[in-house]
Ligand SMILES: Nc1ncnc2c1ncn2[C@@H]1O[C@H](COP(=O)(O)OP(=O)(O)OP(=O)(O)O)[C@@H](O)[C@H]1O
């Protein structure tokens with residue numbers, strides 16, 4: 714089972730071509746981070762994976778289903794997408810109502826709703842906010858509310874669009890723990906991030922995008938030790954990687970332990 718993007722291009726209604734001939738297969742159980750400069754097409758690309766964007770050329774196949782033949786709501790049952798901007802997603806007047814919304818829409822039994830909300834709330838660390846209006850919460854917490862709502866719908870694949878944006882250390886740690894727990898639950902996690910330390914620490918496969926295309930797909934070393942990719946995708950190395958480079962430490966260093974060893 715997999716998400717397969719085949720020779721897919723995407724043109725927005727105003728005529729702007731945002732993606733050119735994208736090919737990528739994401740297999741069940743993988744953890745994939747998508748990185749790359751602002752405007753590269755990352756969000757447009759992941760929105761194709763859950764049917765919010767239907768490719769204007771080529772195909773996107775989710776577990777054997779062509780997204781062109783299905784409604785977005787149907788594909789979203791398998792592929793959950795957490796919006797880059799939580800305010801495009803959140804519309805209920807309490808956190809609880811937001812997290813429960815889809816479950817009530819599908820009329821799940823009360824006991825199941827309770828269990829799913831409990832798990833989603835625990836993973837996103839928002840138990841203290843259930844009766845609050847999301848609009849009264851700070852941006853990073855609103856992002857967790859949006860994530861919880863998608864987790865509660867129990868998709869097989871979950872796409873997080875810039876979950877680290879605006880998060881402090883605690884928020885980023887919560888995200889790391891959440892991703893490990895989701896993996897234990899059998900969920901495939903795909904994320905977009907500008908935080909390279911987060912990407913390297915939590916994702917074994919990194920996909921780099923630049924100017925409407927995927928320019929690299931591999932493990933952290935294959936991406937960050939290829940200066941051509943780093944400069945074309947306009948990404949940084951990890952902080953330790955940058956430090957090692959400035960110190961002229963030889964060899965491919967990305968992690969703290971590696972640097973300590975070399976020094
Ligand atoms: N609704 C739209 N209509 C026309 N063009 C759009 C629309 N949405 C996005 N674009 C353009 O498509 C390109 C890719 O946008 P996208 O949001 O996919 O980039 P991104 O890689 O997610 O960037 P960021 O890191 O800033 O979130 C950009 O040039 C953007 O301006």
Ligand SMILES: [Mg+2]
Nearest residue numbers: 755756757797
């Ligand atoms: Mg984006």
